[in-house]
Amino acid sequence: MCLAVPGRVLDIEERDGTRMATVDFGGVVKEVCLEYLPDLQVGEYAIVHVGFALQRLDEESARQTLELFAELGLLQEEFGDPWETAAEAAGSEPVEEVGNK
Amino acid sequence: MKYIDEFQDPELARRLLDDIHATVTRPWALMEVCGGQTHSIIRHGIDQLLPEKVELIHGPGCPVCVTPLEVIDKALEIASRPEVIFCSFGDMLRVPGTGRDLFQVRGEGGDVRVVYSPLDALRIAQQNPDREVVFFGIGFETTAPPNAMTVHQARKLGIPNFSMLVSHVRVPPAIEAIMSSPSCRVQGFLAAGHVCSVMGMGEYPELAERFRVPIVVTGFEPLDILEGVRRTVQQLERGEHTVDNAYARAVRAEGNPAARAMLEDVFEVTDRAWRGIGVIPQSGWRLAPKYRAYDAEHRFSVEGIRTQEPAECRSGEVLQGLLKPHECEAFGTLCTPRTPLGATMVSSEGACAAYYLYRRLDMPATKAQEATPVV
Numbered sequence: 001m002c003l004a005v006p007g008r009v010l011d012i013e014e015r016d017g018t019r020m021a022t023v024d025f026g027g028v029v030k031e032v033c034l035e036y037l038p039d040l041q042v043g044e045y046a047i048v049h050v051g052f053a054l055q056r057l058d059e060e061s062a063r064q065t066l067e068l069f070a071e072l073g074l075l076q077e078e079f080g081d082p083w084e085t086a087a088e089a090a091g092s093e094p095v096e097e098v099g100n101k
Numbered sequence: 102m103k104y105i106d107e108f109q110d111p112e113l114a115r116r117l118l119d120d121i122h123a124t125v126t127r128p129w130a131l132m133e134v135c136g137g138q139t140h141s142i143i144r145h146g147i148d149q150l151l152p153e154k155v156e157l158i159h160g161p162g163c164p165v166c167v168t169p170l171e172v173i174d175k176a177l178e179i180a181s182r183p184e185v186i187f188c189s190f191g192d193m194l195r196v197p198g199t200g201r202d203l204f205q206v207r208g209e210g211g212d213v214r215v216v217y218s219p220l221d222a223l224r225i226a227q228q229n230p231d232r233e234v235v236f237f238g239i240g241f242e243t244t245a246p247p248n249a250m251t252v253h254q255a256r257k258l259g260i261p262n263f264s265m266l267v268s269h270v271r272v273p274p275a276i277e278a279i280m281s282s283p284s285c286r287v288q289g290f291l292a293a294g295h296v297c298s299v300m301g302m303g304e305y306p307e308l309a310e311r312f313r314v315p316i317v318v319t320g321f322e323p324l325d326i327l328e329g330v331r332r333t334v335q336q337l338e339r340g341e342h343t344v345d346n347a348y349a350r351a352v353r354a355e356g357n358p359a360a361r362a363m364l365e366d367v368f369e370v371t372d373r374a375w376r377g378i379g380v381i382p383q384s385g386w387r388l389a390p391k392y393r394a395y396d397a398e399h400r401f402s403v404e405g406i407r408t409q410e411p412a413e414c415r416s417g418e419v420l421q422g423l424l425k426p427h428e429c430e431a432f433g434t435l436c437t438p439r440t441p442l443g444a445t446m447v448s449s450e451g452a453c454a455a456y457y458l459y460r461r462l463d464m465p466a467t468k469a470q471e472a473t474p475v476v
């Protein structure tokens with residue numbers, strides 16, 4: 001969750017007085033707030049964290065980082081179904097047995 | 102050289118490694134602060150490719166891992182209320198509180214929802230005016246600005262049924278606490294790239310000077326980490342201790358000024374407890390007085406909840422670099438991702454999880470057998 005993921009701006013629009021963009025993260029498309037990077041343009045790459053663009057990035061680095069994150073399973077983590085992941089991690093063991101009592 | 106062929110640019114990786122090997126004359130212990138870096142290091146076996154004299158110590162840089170048990174218990178209490186829609190990032194679902202987690206709260210009928218962005222939670226509040234929507238605001242300096250903006254928007258748009266359970270943490274005071282500990286072995290820091298892309302590097306020169314420790318801002322890719330290590334080791338060998346930026350393509354000295362301004366408006370610095378470590382002075386943020394109305398702790402009167410952390414989990418030592426995950430008695434036996442005792446085993450960025458995922462084969466055979474889940 002702490003990791004920010006690079007993405008490419010597909011388009012930009014004003015919504016509720018807020019500058020928002022549609023951003024492509026290697027196939028997954030999300031709404032992203034541009035208030036912290038207001039001069040970001042369509043076609044540019046930025047580091048995006050929990051729906052906010054935080055810093056510009058060049059295309060080559062963005063592509064490499066995306067590949068690494070995909071390989072580490074972090075994209076799945078960020079954009080996959082968290083309930084499924086949690087259920088899988090919890091396995092079939094009775095919940096009472098989870099430690100930390 | 103076990104994994105080097107998997108590097109983006111194996112040739113460059115080899116050159117960086119050769120350079121590091123040629124530079125090192127004495128043992129050095131470096132701490133990578135960020136959990137994402139820890140995963141990258143373990144996954145690519147970087148710690149095993151480095152000269153034996155260079156030790157990488159894993160730092161406290163996983164927000165899920167350091168969120169205190171007490172705060173998790175407050176979250177569970179709030180999420181259990183019938184009028185509440187509790188919104189959280191997905192990686193908090195299985196972090197154990199006292200006896201249960203958010204995943205179980207939903208199983209018991211709580212309305213727990215996972216959002217991608219804090220703004221999604223605000224939208225849910227707009228769509229459900231008859232419910233109370235609470236967002237679980239945890240994280241370091243990278244997550245705090247989005248959360249700050251969300252509270253700011255809630256006030257601007259006058260959304261009364263939105264509040265935030267805030268438990269934000271700041272990296273520099275943690276570095277200070279680690280360096281001030283008498284048992285500290287850290288001689289150089291690889292600072293977390295994304296934190297610095299927001300905050301810039303202004304907080305580090307004073308720390309580098311006071312503790313005579315090089316601080317090198319470092320990215321996450323294997324090559325970035327090798328470059329960060331190379332520059333840190335070079336400084337150490339020369340007896341220098343300055344702040345250096347090895348991640349210039351994403352980090353500017355001033356960080357992101359708009360984000361920093363919003364942080365200053367919405368939050369104020371406060372003492373904050375870190376799970377397994379205890380209170381670190383000035384190491385967190387809470388809502389500033391003018392945003393108190395959006396503070397879920399006040400709104401749901403959970404300030405009084407106090408919890409003791411269990412003794413068997415040694416994640417506090419892991420987070421401070423005093424213990425490697427597999428040196429914990431419970432690792433891989435009592436404690437697995439399926440039955441986690443501590444958050445460092447749950448979180449995707451946790452050091453215990455990284456070792457469990459990528460280093461299980463290095464465990465003694467009997468332990469590894471016990472650790473294999475029975476299907």
Ligand code: SF4
Nearest residue numbers: 414416429436443453
């Ligand atoms: S292995 Fe489990 S019990 Fe041991 S420190 Fe890590 S999370 Fe805690």
